[in-house]
Amino acid sequence: MAQEAATGTPLATEDEGVRRRDFINIAAVSAAGVGGVAVIYPLISQMAPSADVLAESSTEIDIAAVQPGQAIKAVFRRQPVFIRNLTPAEVKAATEFEATPDFNKMRDKQTLAERTKEGHANLLITMGICTHLGCVPQGAGAGEVKGEFGGYFCPCHGSHYDTAARIRKGPAPRNLDVPEYAINGTIVKIG
Amino acid sequence: MIRIFSILVGLFFTVALAWSLLWDTVQLSKDGLPTSAALEFGKAHDLKPLKLASDGPFGKFDKKQLKRGFEVYAGVCASCHSLQQVAYRSLVYAGLTEKEVKELAAKATINAKDPLTGEMKDRPGLTADKFPPVVFAGTGTPPDLSLITKARKGGAAYIYSLLIGYETSQPAELVKKFPDAKTPEGMFYNPYFANLNIAMAPPLASDDLVTYSDGTKATKDQMAQDVSAFLVWAAEPELEQRHQTGAWWILFLIFATTLAYMSYRNIWAEKKGH
Amino acid sequence: MSFPWSKEYKPSHPLMVWFDERLPLPRLIYNAVGGGYEVPRNLNYFWNFGFLAGLCLVIQIVSGVILAMHYGGDTSVAFNSTEHIMRDVNWGWMLRYGHANGAAAFFAVVYLHIFRGFYYGSYKAPREMIWLSGVVIFLLMMATAFMGYVLPWGQMSYWAAQVITGLFSAFPLIGDPLKEWLLGGFAPGNATLNRFFSLHFLLPFVILGVVILHIWSLHIPGSSNPTGVEVKSKSDTVPFYPYYVGKDGWTIGLLMIVYSVFLFYMPNALGDPENYIPANPMQTPAHIVPEWYFWPFYAILRSFTQDLLFFEARLLGVLAMFAAILVWFFLPWLDKSPVRSASYRPLYRKFFWVLVIDVLILGYLGKLPAEQPYVLVSQLATMYYFLHFLVIVPIVSSIERPDPLPFSITESVLGHDGAAKLTKD
DSSP: OHHHHHHHSOOOSOHHHHHHHHHHHHHHHHHHHHHHHHHHHHHHHTTSOOHHHHHOOOEEEEOTTOOTTOEEEEEETTEEEEEEEOOHHHHHHHHHHTTSGGGGGOSSOOOHHHHSOTTOTTEEEEESSOTTTOOOOBSSSTTOOOTTTEEEEETTTTEEEETTOOEEESSOOSOOOOOOEEEETTEEEEO | OHHHHHHHHHHHHHHHHHHHHHHHHHHHHHHOSOOOHHHHHOOTTSOOOOOOTTOSTTOOOOHHHHHHHHHHHHHTGGGTOOOTTOBGGGGGGGTOOHHHHHHHHHHSEEEEEOTTTOOEEEEEOOTTSBOOOOOOOSSSOOOOSTTHHHHSTTHHHHHHHHHHOOOSSOOHHHHHHOGGGSOOTTOEEOTTSTTSEESSOOTTOSSOSSOOTTOOOOOHHHHHHHHHHHHHHHHOTTHHHHHHHHHHHHHHHHHHHHHHHHHHHHHHTTSTTO | OOOTTOOOOOOOSHHHHHHHHHOOHHHHHHHHHSTTOEEETTOOGGGGHHHHHHHHHHHHHHHHHHHHTTOOOSTTTHHHHHHHHHHTSTTHHHHHHHHHHHHHHHHHHHHHHHHHHHHTTTTSTTOHHHHHHHHHHHHHHHHHHHHHHHTTOBHHHHHHHHHHHHHHTTSTTTHHHHHHHHHTSSSSOHHHHHHHHHHHHHHHHHHHHHHHHHHHHHTTTOOOOTTOOOOOSGGGEEEIIIIIHHHHHHHHHHHHHHHHHHHHHOTTTTSOGGGGSBOOTTOOOSSOOOOGGGHHHHHHHHTOOSOBTTBOHHHHHHHHHHHHHHHHHHHHHHOOOSOOOGGGOHHHHHHHHHHHHHHHHHHHHHHSOSOTTHHHHHHHHHHHHHHIIIIIHHHHHHHOOOOOOOSOHHHHHHSOOHHHHHHHO
């Protein structure tokens, strides 16, 4: 564009003059480009999470009332979290599977111990968001389908999770995510 | 044809205006120019001078002053005036530490929807919450202060003047000339207020209403200045970022415009008359 | 206009040849704002404001579409969502202040553009259609600006909606039902806010459409110029690119500097403090005023205080306010002088400058409260406004003796024109 501008201009007799003029035209167009980019930055950045959304960063939940075999749904960053008190049988099902050869073929190999806090192997806390495309799996509410492996089942595209919320069958790429959390007595603080 | 019609329309409007003008002139000669106690005795156009660190194109907040100002707000104003647009978390930009903000928020009671049950419940505040509404026991509704410096002509200087501008009695001349403007029982005379009589009792009636954590002596004037500075921050938390971004951007624009002007002169160099 | 010497679009790159044969968009652009559009060489800086107005429209559409991503069009959340934009959205304060001050910049630029049209007689044949579409754009801008002002749902927003729709209730018989229809209720409410949001989003794109018609009709006769003498030969014109791209281009920088000073350093200087108070249907602000760009029209509205015959004073005010802009539509036929530019019309020029001062006075009065002695002055000023357009312009254009015009644009620039000799010989 700058070059055309210069050629569109009747040329000065001296070469020296022409080069200087070219330079100014190129500089002016470049400056306009830099200004344009500078303006675009805030226009893009405005779509990122705003300060009030980022501030909703932690949730505290009292789990005293969750009996073995029960699960509750909590809310963290406006998304469901499953807090599940596993029965000894469920813990056993999860750990026994870890000894079988199938365990090595898992898509996302993790032991129950890796997915829970030490001393709280029965307390499974995961995000209630299927890692496939973000639906909420069933199995936390009373009477919901728990899938072939007794954990969670996502009805959207048929992902089956086991009692450690690990993906065992279906299209989901990862186990249900475990959020960062800390346990203090009966209070779980997520985030 | 169109021009004859247009002249007729023009004359119609002129006659209608002349008619209004005539009657208004008659009325004016009878009544004289309008006047009111506020016009003659009000000082809204003659505010007390206030200098803040945030003034001017390069102004920045004085965080120590903002913190003192917040202490005045919390100790004096907050019992009647809410601050509902301001979130607790943002007070870290007004000179409070994160720990102080957390403690402060926890003391508040927030009525919010329980995300699990859906009921409205009272719970202790979190830093992500905004200041709750204030239930005022008296008559009228004291205005929310989040935007007050932007919502009043004169801004911070108006707040400052209003706070320390109370006068114990009305000028005798005022009462004589405008008997209706006499301060009613339970109200207070303040020449900086729009209609001179304000329902708010002098909030900064004596020194040392608050104890500043930084040890500054809390005189009436000091408290009024500090709380005005704090309210500027509450209304325009973006002020510093705005001033800085603006300075760089305008500097760049001047540079780019100069280049563009030189380029324009270049392009037109061979054309006469420019 | 395509003059015989206008350059033809000749793409050099095979890809552009391929593209142009299938969709002649590059050709269209080249002929509209490129080397193919020949423009009089003597345009002064008043001719920059059309281009700058287009830039303002783009700024408003871009910032407006983005604000709509964060705004909530419901009376319970509108005010708070505006504050959410100001406090929490990344760069939200810049977008919102940019949009509010962008409206002011748009009007300022458009008023200067209209001034150019008045002074240099740009509305005259064969450019009537450009003028008419321009007045339509201005009316659409006013409607858009008004509805946008209602959106933050502050005190001035609410009462502006109340008062402006109240204008329509001045019409006999249909007035009150019309007002209720406009508001979708008896007072401004959720229905009002939602429809204003919807229309405020739509109208800028309608404006954009009319702007395209405006530019299209401009390209039929080509740009006017300060002498008002039509283009005669090649030496009268230069191609738009690079000459006027360069000239318009650097003034973008000037406009941006002025706009940025407002945006970053006095973002609320042009706004009313009252609009930072949430809307309260129970309490009217002591002094209702529109934004500055409506002040002259607001003064005209308020100058009618007495009923005349069967015309209610309120109706007269409303009619006069609408008529104040409607008369512009008739200007090309009221001003019969064959000379375009006021530079060569000594008598008209004097009256025109009086009109400019008159409008400035009306603007000043529109801001002040409706009290004496301001009402008397605005009555006199309104009188001149209508007399100027409806009586003085038709009469002056018939009786005036214009100054001699230059032979051509080239002569006015260089002092001589080779072509002039040929024709005179």
